[in-house]
Amino acid sequence: MDNKSPLDQPARKTQWRQHLIEQRLRLGDRLARNEALQRVMRVWLVDRPDTAIGAYWPIKGEFDPLPALFRWQEAGREADALGASRERKIGLPVIDKASKTLSFHRWYPGCPMEEDAYDIPKPKGTERIAPTLLFVPCVGYGPGGYRLGYGGGFYDRTLAQLQPRPYTVGLAYTLGFLPELEPEPHDWPLDAILNDNGAVWPLD
Ligand SMILES: Nc1nc2c(c(=O)[nH]1)N(C=O)[C@@H](CNc1ccc(C(=O)N[C@@H](CCC(=O)O)C(=O)O)cc1)CN2
Numbered sequence: 001m002d003n004k005s006p007l008d009q010p011a012r013k014t015q016w017r018q019h020l021i022e023q024r025l026r027l028g029d030r031l032a033r034n035e036a037l038q039r040v041m042r043v044w045l046v047d048r049p050d051t052a053i054g055a056y057w058p059i060k061g062e063f064d065p066l067p068a069l070f071r072w073q074e075a076g077r078e079a080d081a082l083g084a085s086r087e088r089k090i091g092l093p094v095i096d097k098a099s100k101t102l103s104f105h106r107w108y109p110g111c112p113m114e115e116d117a118y119d120i121p122k123p124k125g126t127e128r129i130a131p132t133l134l135f136v137p138c139v140g141y142g143p144g145g146y147r148l149g150y151g152g153g154f155y156d157r158t159l160a161q162l163q164p165r166p167y168t169v170g171l172a173y174t175l176g177f178l179p180e181l182e183p184e185p186h187d188w189p190l191d192a193i194l195n196d197n198g199a200v201w202p203l204d
């Protein structure tokens with residue numbers, strides 16, 4: 001038998017997850033990479049028309065998208081003073097246990113929080129919002145805009161149901177690139193992927 005006996009895709013995903021989360025937690029130059037990705041996000045957002053954006057509260061060494069989003073929200077307030085755009089809202093995921101999908105609820109700095117079933121802080125008692133753009137945390141990402149998450153399938157299930165479908169943007173560190181990641185039938189490709197080097201999907 002071939003001693004490189006191929007693991008099936010779900011088994012490889014489990015190995016990649018474990019390896020990438022460990023590497024991410026040990027990331028030596030996190031501060032510099034964080035700053036680079038915050039900048040990439042802010043520049044990328046300038047051309048977007050959205051007024052409601054969904055993001056996430058970082059866990060397990062994930063990149064923190066909230067400082068850049070808070071600045072995006074404040075920049076909207078300045079435009080408002082000049083009589084321009086509408087209020088900008090940021091939402092964080094709340095798990096619906098029965099359907100195993102996510103809804104997005106309003107968050108602002110200092111917002112009252114409580115822990116969800118995975119001990120991730122979620123907004124407590126704030127309004128539900130309908131994001132037109134979702135920043136999606138990636139453990140890894142592959143060719144074609146495919147994403148590796150923690151294996152709960154929450155984003156895939158949520159995106160299969162949301163009408164209209166929001167624009168999805170993966171956020172990852174460069175180290176998360178998996179050239180051999182192959183989509184499974186339930187996987188949705190992301191519309192864009194940003195990492196600490198810039199916008200890396202779609203290819204131009
Ligand atoms: N920051 C953040 N918030 C998020 C997500 C995310 O990926 N990142 N989610 C995106 O979906 C949802 C939560 N999904 C999660 C799914 C699994 C695990 C987790 O820790 N799983 C176990 C393994 C469970 C198993 O294999 O059965 C683990 O990794 O130890 C955590 C969050 C909503 N909030």
Ligand SMILES: Nc1ncnc2c1ncn2[C@@H]1O[C@H](COP(=O)(O)OP(=O)(O)OP(=O)(O)O)[C@@H](O)[C@H]1O
Binds near residue numbers: 151152153154155186
């Ligand atoms: N649209 C869907 N309907 C029903 N089940 C789904 C759907 N999408 C995904 N799943 C289930 O979720 C499981 C986990 O999927 P996958 O390994 O792609 O998770 P992930 O995208 O890495 O995790 P997460 O989104 O939680 O970060 C799959 O085995 C699949 O059975």
